[in-house]
Amino acid sequence: MSNGKVTNILIVGVGGQGTILASRILSYLALEEGHDVKVSEIHGMAQRGGSVVTQVRMGEKVYSPLISEGQADVILAFERLEALRWVHYLKKDGTIIINDQAIDPVPVILGLQEYPSGIIDRIKGKVPDTIAVNALQIAEECGNAKASNVVLMGVLARKMGFGKEKCIRALEAKVPAKFLELNKNAFEKGWNVQV
Amino acid sequence: MKELLTGNEAIARGAYEFGVRVAAAYPGTPSTEILENLVNYPGVYAQWSPNEKVALEVGLGAAIGGARTLVTMKHVGVNVAADPLFTLAYTGVNAGLVLVSADDPGMHSSQNEQDNRNYAKFAKIPVLEPSNSQEAKDMVGLGLEMSEQFDTPVMLRTTTRVNHSQSFVEIGERIDDTAKPYVKNSRKYVMVPAHARGRHVVVEERRGKLAEYAESCPVNRIEWADRKIGIIASGIIYEYVKEVIPEASILKLGMTFPLPEKLIREFAAQVEELYVIEELEPFLEDQVRLMGIEITGKQLFPRIGEVSQKIIAEKILAVTGHRDLVNQSILAAGAAEEKDVQIPVRPPVMCPGCPHRGVFYTISQLKMIVTGDIGCYTLGSLPPLEAMDTCICMGASVGAALGMEKAHPEMHGKVVAVIGDSTFMHSGITGLLDVAYNRGATTTIILDNSTTAMTGHQDHAATGKTLSKEITNQVDLVALVKALGINQVQIVDAFDLKKLKTIISEEAAADEPSVIIVKRPCALLIKERTAPYTIDENCINCKKCMKLGCPALSVQGDAVVVNTALCTGCGLCSQLCPSGALKKEGEGNE
Numbered sequence: 065m066s067n068g069k070v071t072n073i074l075i076v077g078v079g080g081q082g083t084i085l086a087s088r089i090l091s092y093l094a095l096e097e098g099h100d101v102k103v104s105e106i107h108g109m110a111q112r113g114g115s116v117v118t119q120v121r122m123g124e125k126v127y128s129p130l131i132s133e134g135q136a137d138v139i140l141a142f143e144r145l146e147a148l149r150w151v152h153y154l155k156k157d158g159t160i161i162i163n164d165q166a167i168d169p170v171p172v173i174l175g176l177q178e179y180p181s182g183i184i185d186r187i188k189g190k191v192p193d194t195i196a197v198n199a200l201q202i203a204e205e206c207g208n209a210k211a212s213n214v215v216l217m218g219v220l221a222r223k224m225g226f227g228k229e230k231c232i233r234a235l236e237a238k239v240p241a242k243f244l245e246l247n248k249n250a251f252e253k254g255w256n257v258q259v
Numbered sequence: 260m261k262e263l264l265t266g267n268e269a270i271a272r273g274a275y276e277f278g279v280r281v282a283a284a285y286p287g288t289p290s291t292e293i294l295e296n297l298v299n300y301p302g303v304y305a306q307w308s309p310n311e312k313v314a315l316e317v318g319l320g321a322a323i324g325g326a327r328t329l330v331t332m333k334h335v336g337v338n339v340a341a342d343p344l345f346t347l348a349y350t351g352v353n354a355g356l357v358l359v360s361a362d363d364p365g366m367h368s369s370q371n372e373q374d375n376r377n378y379a380k381f382a383k384i385p386v387l388e389p390s391n392s393q394e395a396k397d398m399v400g401l402g403l404e405m406s407e408q409f410d411t412p413v414m415l416r417t418t419t420r421v422n423h424s425q426s427f428v429e430i431g432e433r434i435d436d437t438a439k440p441y442v443k444n445s446r447k448y449v450m451v452p453a454h455a456r457g458r459h460v461v462v463e464e465r466r467g468k469l470a471e472y473a474e475s476c477p478v479n480r481i482e483w484a485d486r487k488i489g490i491i492a493s494g495i496i497y498e499y500v501k502e503v504i505p506e507a508s509i510l511k512l513g514m515t516f517p518l519p520e521k522l523i524r525e526f527a528a529q530v531e532e533l534y535v536i537e538e539l540e541p542f543l544e545d546q547v548r549l550m551g552i553e554i555t556g557k558q559l560f561p562r563i564g565e566v567s568q569k570i571i572a573e574k575i576l577a578v579t580g581h582r583d584l585v586n587q588s589i590l591a592a593g594a595a596e597e598k599d600v601q602i603p604v605r606p607p608v609m610c611p612g613c614p615h616r617g618v619f620y621t622i623s624q625l626k627m628i629v630t631g632d633i634g635c636y637t638l639g640s641l642p643p644l645e646a647m648d649t650c651i652c653m654g655a656s657v658g659a660a661l662g663m664e665k666a667h668p669e670m671h672g673k674v675v676a677v678i679g680d681s682t683f684m685h686s687g688i689t690g691l692l693d694v695a696y697n698r699g700a701t702t703t704i705i706l707d708n709s710t711t712a713m714t715g716h717q718d719h720a721a722t723g724k725t726l727s728k729e730i731t732n733q734v735d736l737v738a739l740v741k742a743l744g745i746n747q748v749q750i751v752d753a754f755d756l757k758k759l760k761t762i763i764s765e766e767a768a769a770d771e772p773s774v775i776i777v778k779r780p781c782a783l784l785i786k787e788r789t790a791p792y793t794i795d796e797n798c799i800n801c802k803k804c805m806k807l808g809c810p811a812l813s814v815q816g817d818a819v820v821v822n823t824a825l826c827t828g829c830g831l832c833s834q835l836c837p838s839g840a841l842k843k844e845g846e847g848n849e
Contacts (some may be wrong), residue, residue: 115605152595
């Protein structure tokens with residue numbers, strides 16, 4: 065992260081996937097680095113299995129909590145279709161990290177619309193810095209599918225150049241004690257994903 | 260010490276620090292988390308009221324009694340509380356009272372996007388608009404001081420982006436000595452006509468004093484920079500302007516009614532191009548124009564939805580003679596546009612195991628006209644259930660069903676009102692009283708999931724718990740309904756499709772009004788799951804189960820599959836299965 069500029073991170077997924085924890089960890093890290101931070105989340109109706117988006121902006125001085133289209137430095141997508149839905153928020157030369165998982169939305173479940181095929185290849189064709197990760201599988205290997213959010217955080221943290229020790233401290237601060245070992249393990253696995 | 264807080268957390272913190280002792284609210288997005296946070300601070304009594312009107316009445320009693328008070332609600336809640344608000348504006352307060360109106364431009368989670376600054380003007384009370392969490396906290400304090408100094412309720416008007424965005428807040432100590440003695444003063448607090456005529460004079464005088472105060476109010480300030488472009492902004496828009504036109508001069512208004520006329524004239528006179536940027540109504544613009552000042556506002560910016568940084572950049576660039584002042588990088592093309600692929604929408608859905616699903620399936624099968632209400636169950640209007648004809652406001656379902664029946668007596672037996680338990684407590688009771696009183700034959704279904712689910716599971720008068728999770732009196736719904744004059748009351752299990760169908764058909768056809776209470780707690784409140792269902796080779800591919808719109812069921816290839824990670828084992832699908840192919844895991848593997 066260069067000085068004087070604001071870094072924009074967009075976290076997208078489906079209600080219930082644990083995107084909030086990711087934003088909590090990110091803002092903790094920004095705080096540790098002495099940055100100004102703003103985070104925007106939408107609550108309410110969207111939580112019922114809808115498309116959810118969290119915006120994190122950090123830098124020397126941040127005014128707006130919102131990222132404009134084409135301005136995100138990094139997109140962390142918890143689901144393939146959501147990656148496709150939000151990829152136009154990514155700036156030129158930006159990075160997109162995609163959890164290679166599909167969750168069918170209702171129109172697809174009902175057979176009214178088709179889940180687009182080849183999403184990751186499609187995005188790779190336009191965004192050279194596309195990182196696809198099977199976070200669900202890695203989390204299951206760690207013993208709990210719900211830790212996929214922390215696996216993804218591991219990938220993101222290394223990509224963005226946050227120190228590993230700081231990240232572990234962030235986990236200790238933001239994760240309940242009984243899930244800490246699981247999440248540390250998940251973070252480590254995410255950190256070590258070959259990108 | 261600084262902490263990263265949402266606007267709502269900051270408002271709660273402000274209420275604590277500035278000595279609020281009583282707080283009341285009804286949950287409503289985007290305001291709900293204020294009281295959920297405030298209840299955790301020592302020395303503050305905070306409660307859920309059955310609706311916003313009662314919350315404000317509790318609040319005005321507390322303020323007149325001598326306690327600093329916070330009352331919070333979403334924008335449409337102020338419609339419900341408008342009656343006490345307009346006369347509280349006449350009586351004034353004793354200790355300070357701040358009313359938080361959390362508006363929702365863009366309707367992230369609301370049925371309309373009314374601009375409640377108009378209420379402040381209408382009721383002739385001051386309104387403050389914070390731009391971020393620090394200001395949200397500070398303005399609770401300023402609002403309480405203004406409330407006491409000018410003897411008026413003060414509105415703190417936020418928008419979703421302020422309520423739900425986090426930014427840094429300086430944490431302070433609580434001021435404890437805010438209590439005031441109660442002094443009886445019937446000419447001030449008993450609003451019979453003779454007294455109210457006198458108070459109206461006081462209100463008009465106060466309006467003048469507030470307008471004078473606005474000139475030096477610390478949250479109204481000019482940030483001089485390049486005088487080629489001058490922008491008047493309040494709330495979240497100020498933050499957007501700082502991103503988009505960082506070099507512009509800004510008149511930042513934290514107090515937006517009454518307006519500081521001299522300050523506005525001073526600003527307008529010294530800038531070359533003058534704009535006012537605001538979401539929704541031309542609230543500032545109209546007032547500025549009445550001062551005889553030419554200004555550009557709604558001829559550029561939409562009245563509908565949110566204003567974004569992109570909209571500000573595009574609209575200003577389209578007309579300004581000083582394009583170099585606009586940060587055009589905001590409009591730079593991104594890495595990828597996905598225009599040539601259809602992206603399926605992902606609307607919110609009833610959760611797997613939701614107790615509302617079976618009711619809406621049944622009434623859709625019975626092809627009934629459904630007057631609906633506000634809550635998670637409004638999702639019953641979406642495919643594949645599509646079982647809702649109207650949804651207007653909290654509590655409207657019951658009265659609307661009676662109205663339908665009166666409009667077309669032949670529609671009797673076809674119309675059913677559907678309302679949740681929390682919404683029934685909020686404002687359904689009076690509608691049902693009307694049904695009984697005016698001899699309707701309407702059937703009202705109360706979906707009793709023992710919580711206020713949509714806003715994130717708040718307790719209410721029928722759950723038997725308070726905001727602070729203490730055990731309290733629990734409304735007996737059956738006894739309540741009977742006391743209103745409804746003799747025909749039945750309780751049904753939300754997961755029993757057969758019984759639901761029989762009872763709804765019978766009650767709808769009957770010549771007297773009835774209430775059906777459909778019971779099951781919200782699926783998200785149940786911590787221990789029962790075994791999921793699985794599908795076996797007996798499946799004949801009829802896809803009857805798919806008519807439930809359950810997210811745990813999907814068609815892959817041509818076969819229905821159960822997502823066992825999502826399935827809660829409610830069993831609705833197996834009740835629809837004609838071939839017995841859907842079985843609970845671990846049962847009946849013959």
